[in-house]
Amino acid sequence: MKDGDLGQDFQQLHPFSQAVIEVIRSIPRGKVQTYGGIAALAGNPRGARQVARLLHSLSHKYHLPWFRIINAQGKISLANEGAAEQRTLLEAEQIFVSPSGKIDLEQYLWRGDN
DNA sequence: GCCGTGACTTCGT
DNA sequence: AACGAAGCCACGG
Numbered sequence: 001m002k003d004g005d006l007g008q009d010f011q012q013l014h015p016f017s018q019a020v021i022e023v024i025r026s027i028p029r030g031k032v033q034t035y036g037g038i039a040a041l042a043g044n045p046r047g048a049r050q051v052a053r054l055l056h057s058l059s060h061k062y063h064l065p066w067f068r069i070i071n072a073q074g075k076i077s078l079a080n081e082g083a084a085e086q087r088t089l090l091e092a093e094q095i096f097v098s099p100s101g102k103i104d105l106e107q108y109l110w111r112g113d114n
Numbered sequence: 115g116c117c118g119t120g121a122c123t124t125c126g127t
Numbered sequence: 128a129a130c131g132a133a134g135c136c137a138c139g140g
Contacts, residue, residue: 014137035122046135048122053137055121069121077121086121 006062016044020051021058027068030093031110032103034072041112052077068093068110076101 010018019042027033039047051069059066067089071077076086076097087097095108 017137039122044136046123047137048135049120050122050136050138052121053119056119057138057140059121066121071121072123079121082121 010062016042016047016050017054019043020047020054021062021064024051024055024064024066024069025062027065027110030095030108032068032070032090032095032105032108033110034070034074034105035077036072037109038069070103074103074105076103 006021010021013021020038023038023041024033033041035048035051036045038051039045042051044050055064055066055069058064067086076083078086083101087101090097090103095103097103
């Protein structure tokens with residue numbers, strides 16, 4: 001497939017899943033979003049779990065900034081090693097992560113504007 | 115068509 | 128503040 005093209009598999013995904021992937025790809029550097037927030041921007045406020053599932057299975061397949069996604073509590077939702085990696089990637093974008101893994105949504109949440 | 119899964123979220127205790 | 132239960136929904140590990 002051409003560079004920048006999401007590929008044929010992408011076209012076969014459910015419309016909501018496609019929207020989710022596009023929203024994730026649009027989160028700017030230095031900002032974060034929540035699973036539920038992405039689901040809402042993608043058109044289904046109830047689809048938070050699907051967002052998580054898609055990240056779990058497709059984050060490696062598409063160029064997704066998976067680390068910019070945290071839960072509604074503003075905290076990292078991954079277990080041990082994954083959490084450490086996510087923290088490192090977030091801090092690399094100047095995003096402050098507290099020792100407990102908490103991020104200030106007031107400051108870093110991307111609200112769709114830019 | 116049914117069943118389990120999952121990096122979730124909300125509400126009630 | 129912490130925990131559990133229930134709701135949620137596309138996907139096929």
